[in-house]
Amino acid sequence: MKKRYMMPAVHALLLTGCAGSAVEADGSAILSEEIKYVALTFDDGPRSSTTAQLLDGLKEQGAAATFFLVGEEIAGNEELVARMAAEGHQVGNHTWSHMRLEEAAADVVEQEISRTEEAIRSILGGSDYWLRLPYGLLPQHTEHLVQVPLIKWSVDPRDWESRNKDAIVSSVLEQVKNGSIILLHDIYPSSVEAALEIIDRLHAEDYRFVTVEELLRLSGIIPENGVMYRCGG
Template sequence: MAVITVFMITSFAEKSPVFSGKNNAISEDQAKNLNNSGNNSIPPPVKPAPEPKPESESSVEPENVTKPDPPDAKPETPTETESQGETESKPVPDPTDKSELENAVIPVKKPDPKPPVPVHPQVQEDRKKFVALTFDDGPDGKYTSAVMDILDEYKVKGTFFVVGQQAIKFPEVIQRMKNEGHSIGNHTFSHVNMPKQSIEEMKEQITKTDEAIKDATGETPTLFRAPYGSANAQVKETVSQMSKTLVPWSVDTRDWAGTSVAGMMGHLKKEISPGGIVLMHSFGGKNGDLNNTLQALPLIIEYLQNNGYTLVTTEVLLAAKG
């Protein structure tokens, strides 16, 4: 009996539009017939469940995927600057963006420092008490060499202002001056009083002496001393135009006048001061006698050294004065 009941229900379900799935709706007549049959246990029609929508690929973002930059994005190129072992990245200004270029900080290379001005080795000593010994009117065949012998004995360098016509006569003495490290200056060609000369004559006096000195030493002097110390404005201008340094003196020993050794020392002690330039001679003198100079020179050197002075050439002294 149970088998027959299952068979009837199955057949009914296959023929019923409600269960067949062919049509979910039933007509009114069909409903009445069902009600009249006395079977009230038929469930109401079941609506099919909606199919699930596939998930959008854009709604789920896979992990560890790099997003592409938007089309209008500007790439940043990092620049590396080393700072105490660490690397710092900074964006480089966009060359197409004028506002970024205007505000960009452009590194400026600092100019190389200027090299120091060379200083004569002796200038590095105590320049406050420099003194220069100078000798005029030579060279000759007697006194000039004797003066250099004394200077060499005391390891002192002097400055010789030579007369051109004497340089022509004694070129070997000029050569010795250079070889022993003494300075050589121009003292005109024939010991003329320069203010009484025309400009052309002054230039000739200087030029001819330069040539005589250069023939003996291969060098043109840059120092000039006017005979008698006589130099007006015109002389100074001419000397400057010829690229010479005019060198006066501050202490006159008056050896040229035949002054005694004691007298010469008296003048020196009275007039000497740091930066002083002492005038003596290596040719000429009263009646051509300069023995007083040879006798006084060792005493002058010893006095100056014992009182803390450093004896240097005129170039070194002028360089120290700046």
């Protein structure tokens, strides 16, 4: 990763496919047909009543995930954040207050990003914390404020809407493919239960669960600051 603040945001927001695009030096695909990789991503936490249970389940099943945290949910849940990193999960930024940013002023966008970044850094130390935008949106005039890779998703079971474990599981299983980034929210018990069942079901189909960072790496993609990634077509 390039150092933060060293380079300006280089691109307008782009959607970049990931899976299957990578080829090793010897010509063999890194993402093979036999082993399939997906990234589970959890937004809007941490929440003490649900995130701890999810972390227990991920540990038991040997699955890595990525958590995009809402800054104002972090106070009081510092141990959960530390546990995420300690157990091999990727931690990212989902803004401070989860407001819609598409009409926000530049200083508000900057604050929404930087406050959460500082809150995470105060627990985990310095690093790049990749960004997922609430509702996936950012005003065009503020794109230059994003100094990290932006991560979207390719599978959205709308778990916040159904709050129904079986509906979430079937929606994901219908859409998932090698290289998918799956969007879930660890603030709902139904989503946590669904995630653990999805892992079970996809393990049986030779899927492996990796962080977004690892998924990009396996796809041969070098993440660039200010570029939006959504894998899996």
